[in-house]
Amino acid sequence: MKPLPLAMRIGILGLTCAIIVLIALMTSGANPAEVMTALLTDTFRSPTAFADTLKRFCPYMILGVAVFWALRAGLFNIGVEGQFLMGGMAGTVVALQIGGLGGVILGALAGTLVGALWALPAAWIRAYRGGHEVISTIMLNMIAFQLSNHLVSGPIMDPEAGFPTTKTLPPESMLSGIQIGDVNVNWALGLGIGIVVAFGWWLRRTVAGYELSVTGANSTAGAFAGIDVRRTTFSALMASGAVAGLGGGLQAVAFEGRFFMGFSTGYGFDALGVAILAGSNPLGIIPSAFAYGLLQQGALAVQTLHVPPGIATLILSLLVILFSAFRYAKVRHSNG
Amino acid sequence: MSIVALEGITQRFGDFVALDNVSLHVQKGDLHAVVGENGAGKTTLMRILYGALSPSSGTVSVRGQQRNYRSSRDAIADRIGMVSQHYAIIPELTCLQNLMLGAEEGAVMNLAACRTRADDLASRMGFSFDWSAKAETLGPAGAQKLEILKLLWRNAEIMILDEPTAMLSPRDADALFESLKKLAQDGATVILVTHRLPEVMDYCQNVTVLRGGKLITHQAVTEVTKPELAELIVGHALTEFPSREVTPTEAVLSVQNFSVIGDRGDEAVKGASFQIGKGELVGLAGVDGNGQRELFHALLGTRGFHGLANLNGEDLAQNSTRDRIEAGVRIIAEDRHDEAIVEDWSLADNAVLGFQRLPSFRAGPGINEAYKAERVQEYITRFNTKCTSAAQPIGSLSGGNQQRFVAARALGESPSLVLAFQPARGLDIDATRAVYQGLREVCERGAGALIVSFDLDELLEFCDRILVINGGLISSPAAKKRAEIGQLMVGAK
Known part of the structure; x- marks a missing residue:
């Protein structure tokens, strides 16, 4: 049988996804049009809603870079979530200790360092012992989750608070932003965009970036081309962890101002989708991260319509699957 | 009927x-x-x-x-x-x-x-x-x-x-x-x-x-x-590939008591000693699986070795693959798909592969794009790789055309030693001759070449000298005589 044209296959897949979403909405008894509108436009409803979207957009962007970095070296860093948590906790503790602008800078650096340290076992095992990074990073996530919960419930908990959280940073000890209209745009966003752009440049315009991409695309050919594949693998996972830790540190000193149980709403896992949805161009991380931020914000609004917020996750997951199918088809097409 | x-x-x-x-x-x-x-x-x-x-x-x-x-x-x-x-x-x-x-x-x-x-x-x-x-x-x-x-x-x-x-x-x-x-x-x-x-x-x-x-x-x-x-x-008359006399004065590659451990922990190459002289095209004849692959990999640096190996006076034991490429080692790999190219990438991006750290290809922290564009055209035209443009993914070319491109790349950037594993794989007779002619030309400019092939006739026709590998032992037949080499290949002599 002759396969259907590519466009038609993608169309069918898209339609199937739309139907799944529709069924999900109908079974929850909501008006699909109303829900979709709320999902997509809630971000623009009020300055607060927009600020909340930006608060998610920033870590999605930075963690998107972290995942993308590893992905380009042919590695799945599932551990971004744990690296983000550990970075966020370290950043908070350091910023609380030091205070002021110095605390902000050292807090972000501490996050970076701890994120890289949290990736170290996985990077070493993968590069020099051949153990799969997916397994080790999942395990490291669990340790990070339990360890941060434990610390924030005891040793670093604010004794006056009624639930597991640290003290809150005073405003002068946090990263500020500039006021644009009603919305405060934190400098962390500028930094996030800067990280995406710098990473894109590094990946596409430097020899080190070229070698990373060769390693990810065909490591045997890389070894024949004089690339130290092990070292490239090791440093890619370390860099990925460092960026994820920086994301955590920044989240603490720029947006949250403290570390608490539930500091991450699963940013690290969503970031896997952000990176895949970004496509082959690192700059694609920016719109992809914004889409994630926007839909997760909309997810809060649909709760008022008695639809579970999981609908946003459902849509995002379907988008990622659809996109992967599309990319896969394109690759196969060029080979056939 | x-x-x-x-x-x-x-x-x-x-x-x-x-x-x-x-x-x-x-x-x-x-x-x-x-x-x-x-x-x-x-x-x-x-x-x-x-x-x-x-x-x-x-x-x-x-x-x-x-x-x-x-x-x-x-x-x-x-x-x-x-x-x-x-x-x-x-x-x-x-x-x-x-x-x-x-x-x-x-x-x-x-x-x-x-x-x-x-x-x-x-x-x-x-x-x-x-x-x-x-x-x-x-x-x-x-x-x-x-x-x-x-x-x-x-x-x-x-x-x-x-x-x-x-x-x-x-x-x-x-x-x-x-x-x-x-x-x-x-x-x-x-x-x-x-x-x-x-x-x-x-x-x-x-x-x-x-x-x-x-x-x-x-x-x-x-x-x-x-x-x-x-x-x-x-489809046309064939003339005999002109044979020639080479008497090298100095060695490009010199190995002594060279041993390589194979994947199963056995000695795949056993104490080999040989030289490749400046200007010489040396063929390594042997039946597949007799240590050619291990020798090849050890020479290019993806596998370790014991003994001495010297490239133009430089000790290879301390040199990584990258160092060897910088010293002029060029590779036509056996398994093109796995070892020589990134299939989804353009010819242009594949042209850089292996040369990415060479000063000639560098510009600041990145690749010299102007030089890269010039070189990819040279590699395409050298052996008539049929393609629409340098931006075409190399995987969309036929195997023969990929091989032409890979062979041309290995002859570029002033090689001092070309290591070629079945360089004529997938090539027609005319292209095979062109590639060997190209190998001869870089040798005339002072390089040496080691050619591994399982086709004895190909080596006899194109190489200046033949070495034989059997069970990891390398021997050097006195002359390019088919019968004698055939016997050495199976250890019958």
Whole structure:
């Protein structure tokens, strides 16, 4: 049988996804049009809603870079979530200790360092012992989750608070932003965009970036081309962890101002989708991260319509699957 | 009457016409050769007979009746068997399991009966097998024999063999043809796809020549001479590749007591000592699996070694692959897909591969894009790689065109030592000559080259000197004499 044209296959897949979403909405008894509108436009409803979207957009962007970095070296860093948590906790503790602008800078650096340290076992095992990074990073996530919960419930908990959280940073000890209209745009966003752009440049315009991409695309050919594949693998996972830790540190000193149980709403896992949805161009991380931020914000609004917020996750997951199918088809097409 | 008759076969793949109105008639009991260059359509034609492809037009008749095979399964049921160039043997299974695989006699197997039948088939052919041994213990000749037994196991009486001697030593190849002759005497029909003319002249009765997807001629072997056949295959007169005398004054590469440990922990190369002089094209002859791969990898730095290795006075023991590339080592890798290219990437991005750290290719922290653009054009034009532009993904080119590009790249950036593993793989005769001519030219400018090939005739024709590797031991025959080298390859001398 002759396969259907590519466009038609993608169309069918898209339609199937739309139907799944529709069924999900109908079974929850909501008006699909109303829900979709709320999902997509809630971000623009009020300055607060927009600020909340930006608060998610920033870590999605930075963690998107972290995942993308590893992905380009042919590695799945599932551990971004744990690296983000550990970075966020370290950043908070350091910023609380030091205070002021110095605390902000050292807090972000501490996050970076701890994120890289949290990736170290996985990077070493993968590069020099051949153990799969997916397994080790999942395990490291669990340790990070339990360890941060434990610390924030005891040793670093604010004794006056009624639930597991640290003290809150005073405003002068946090990263500020500039006021644009009603919305405060934190400098962390500028930094996030800067990280995406710098990473894109590094990946596409430097020899080190070229070698990373060769390693990810065909490591045997890389070894024949004089690339130290092990070292490239090791440093890619370390860099990925460092960026994820920086994301955590920044989240603490720029947006949250403290570390608490539930500091991450699963940013690290969503970031896997952000990176895949970004496509082959690192700059694609920016719109992809914004889409994630926007839909997760909309997810809060649909709760008022008695639809579970999981609908946003459902849509995002379907988008990622659809996109992967599309990319896969394109690759196969060029080979056939 | 012909046992096999293919009439007016045309096969299109999209816009590409792989076979254009080709016919083939094979007599029962014949050894029938189908010859032609890579890409002439030989394998495509055989896959049609074997039911693996259904032709765009034309008819297939077997034993006088028209057939319409929908898959190889139908062809096998019709007692047609094919051994492809790449053996379909699973190393982890035993020889007996491999023999039966896909042709078991039912859900429950009577292993004793299977063994008896297996012994029976083997003794008919004069082979002997340890049926309970793992297939990975077989050498290339053993694997080839097992493949032929697999056809007999399936009761094939029309056997298609695609380049069966590509991996065999001259002695094993002769033995193979003796068994094929025996099979033909017993009533089997053998269709042999090959590009080695001596075996056509010595063993076959009829020959069909294809070129560019068209039928050129169909003749009895007695009516044609070897040079005539070569011209029919290439389409123009061939002159002999000019031989030359090289007396190198200094060594580019010098190895002493050089040993390499293989994947199984055994010594794959055992204390080799040899030199490659400036200007010299040295061929390494040997049967596949005798340590060529390990030697090659150790020289390029992806595998460690013991002993001494010296490249233009530099000790290689301390040098990584990257250092060696900087010192002028260039590589034409054996497995193009895995070792030499990134298939999804453009020719331009593949042009940089291996050279990314060379000062000439650098500009600040990145690649010198202007130089890269200039070099990729040079690599494309050097051996006429057919492509639409340098931005085309290399994986979308034919294997032969990829090989031209990879060979051109290895001759670029002033090499001092070219390591080439089967550099002519997938190339037609003209392109093969062009590549060897290119190798000769870089050697004339002061480089040396080591060529690994399993095709002794190719090495004899193009190399200045031959080394032989057998069981990890390297010997240096006194002269380029085919018979003597053939004996060294199997350790018979």
